[in-house]
Amino acid sequence: MFNFKLLLTVALAFISIMMVHAEEDNQLKSNEFVVEVEKPIKAGNEPCVGCPHQLEGEDLRDAQNTLQRSLKKLAEGDGPVYQLIKLNSATSQVVSGILYKIEAVLGDGSDTIKECDIEIWLQPWLVNDAVQVTFKCPNQKPVIKTHNF
Numbered sequence: 572m573f574n575f576k577l578l579l580t581v582a583l584a585f586i587s588i589m590m591v592h593a594e595e596d597n598q599l600k601s602n603e604f605v606v607e608v609e610k611p612i613k614a615g616n617e618p619c620v621g622c623p624h625q626l627e628g629e630d631l632r633d634a635q636n637t638l639q640r641s642l643k644k645l646a647e648g649d650g651p652v653y654q655l656i657k658l659n660s661a662t663s664q665v666v667s668g669i670l671y672k673i674e675a676v677l678g679d680g681s682d683t684i685k686e687c688d689i690e691i692w693l694q695p696w697l698v699n700d701a702v703q704v705t706f707k708c709p710n711q712k713p714v715i716k717t718h719n720f
Contacts, residue, residue, distance in 0.1 A: 623662040634661040634671050641691055641704050644718045651714055653677040668694035
C-alpha cells in the first residue's frame, strides 16, 4: 500500500539544503545566513516528488480498500452512511501522510446515488492512526469526519 521509493525520493529532496557564507569574511556571523533549497532532479519517467499521481492496478485497489474501510468505520459510528457503487478515479499524494483523492459514485441507502469527491488523509503516526475523510457531494455542504483504523 505504501510506496517507499516515493517516500525515499521525497526525503532526499528535502535533505539537500545548503547554507551560503556571509559576504565579507566568508564566515557565518551569528544570525546571518541564507538557506537555499535545491530543486529535486527528475529522472526520465520518475513521478514529481510530492505531486499527486493517478492510481492504477494494485495502488487503485489499495485506495478502494481504504475507502471501503473508511465507509464501514463511519457507518458504525455517527455516519455518514454511504455505500460505494463505483470508483471512477483516484490519486495519491505524499503530504504529511498520504492523501487519497477519489472520484466515486456513492449510494446512501435510500435509492439516492450521487457522484462525490472524497479525500482520505492517512496519518498513521498520530494517536489512534488518525484518518480524516472529506465528502464533497453535489448540492451538499462538505462533510468532514475523523476516525481510526
